[in-house]
Amino acid sequence: MPPPPAHYGEGPSIWQKMKMGAIMGGGVGLTIGFIFGSWSILRQGAGPRGVLATLSQYMLSSAATFSFFLAIGSVIRSDGLPxxxxxxxxxxxxxxxxxxxxxxxxxxxxxxxxxxxxxxxxxxx
Incomplete structure (x- = not known):
C-alpha cells in the first residue's frame, strides 16, 4: 500500500464551519417550523394575525433557534488544530x-x- 500524501490540504476554517452549521440549522428550522406551525394552525386556528403571519413566525423562530445551536455545535465539534x-x-x-x-x-x-x-x-x- 502506498504511503499517504504528506499534505492533505486545508480544511474549512472555523468560521466556514460555523456558517455551514447555521445554514443547515436554518434549513432544518424552517422545515420544522413549517410542520409544527401548520399543525398548530390546523388545530387551533390562525388567530388575529392571520395564517401567513402566524406560520412565518413559527418558521422564523424555529429557524433562528436551530441555526444558533447548530452553528455553536459545529464550532464545538471542530477538532481541526493547526x-x-x-x-x-x-x-x-x-x-x-x-x-x-x-x-x-x-x-x-x-x-x-x-x-x-x-x-x-x-x-x-
Missing part, C-alpha cells in the same frame, strides 16, 4: 497513550512493587 499544535499535542500525548501488552504491564507492576518494597524496607531501618 499543524504545529497537532504535532505538539502528539508529542506530549504519545507516551501516555502507548498501548502495552498484559505481560509488559504485569512486569512493570512487579518492578514498581519491588521498588516500593525496597523503599519501605529502607525507611524502617
Amino acid at each position: 499543524p504545529h499544535l497537532q504535532a505538539a499535542q502528539m508529542q506530549f500525548l504519545a507516551p501516555a497513550l502507548s498501548v502495552r501488552s498484559k505481560a509488559e504491564g504485569a512486569q512493570l507492576m512487579k518492578a514498581r512493587w519491588e521498588v516500593e518494597r525496597r523503599r519501605l524496607a529502607a525507611s524502617k531501618e
Whole structure:
C-alpha cells in the first residue's frame, strides 16, 4: 500500500464551519417550523394575525433557534488544530497513550512493587 500524501490540504476554517452549521440549522428550522406551525394552525386556528403571519413566525423562530445551536455545535465539534499544535499535542500525548501488552504491564507492576518494597524496607531501618 502506498504511503499517504504528506499534505492533505486545508480544511474549512472555523468560521466556514460555523456558517455551514447555521445554514443547515436554518434549513432544518424552517422545515420544522413549517410542520409544527401548520399543525398548530390546523388545530387551533390562525388567530388575529392571520395564517401567513402566524406560520412565518413559527418558521422564523424555529429557524433562528436551530441555526444558533447548530452553528455553536459545529464550532464545538471542530477538532481541526493547526499543524504545529497537532504535532505538539502528539508529542506530549504519545507516551501516555502507548498501548502495552498484559505481560509488559504485569512486569512493570512487579518492578514498581519491588521498588516500593525496597523503599519501605529502607525507611524502617
